[in-house]
Amino acid sequence: MNPSDILGLKFGKEIIEKRSLLDISKKYIKDLETNSEMLQRIQKNKGTTATQSFKILFSKPIIDQIDQILAEHYNFTEEELDFIINYDIKYRMGKELAFDESSASELENGEEEE
Numbered sequence: 001m002n003p004s005d006i007l008g009l010k011f012g013k014e015i016i017e018k019r020s021l022l023d024i025s026k027k028y029i030k031d032l033e034t035n036s037e038m039l040q041r042i043q044k045n046k047g048t049t050a051t052q053s054f055k056i057l058f059s060k061p062i063i064d065q066i067d068q069i070l071a072e073h074y075n076f077t078e079e080e081l082d083f084i085i086n087y088d089i090k091y092r093m094g095k096e097l098a099f100d101e102s103s104a105s106e107l108e109n110g111e112e113e114e
Contacts, residue, residue: 014073021069024062031059060089 035058071081
């Protein structure tokens with residue numbers, strides 16, 4: 001996700017000021033940081049760089065709570081909410097579930113990336 005992705009999101013004032021969403025958002029950010037790790041890599045042109053790697057899968061229960069709050073706000077049916085939660089598992093979490101651990105190992109060990 002890039003800053004332009006975040007800046008492109010438009011929400012009404014009533015959802016932004018919703019206390020439950022504010023509280024769960026803070027919890028989500030803290031959980032993301034807790035479940036992240038810093039990876040270092042050595043690149044030919046840039047030298048050593050550090051990248052923060054987030055393990056989104058570990059935050060899935062909080063993401064589901066956020067989906068529930070948004071579903072209530074937008075008057076989604078239970079079926080629509082179920083679709084969103086299951087879509088999340090299949091398409092968003094699927095990439096992380098299939099993450100190649102050897103790639104992470106290479107980055108952690110400082111092996112060169114092209």
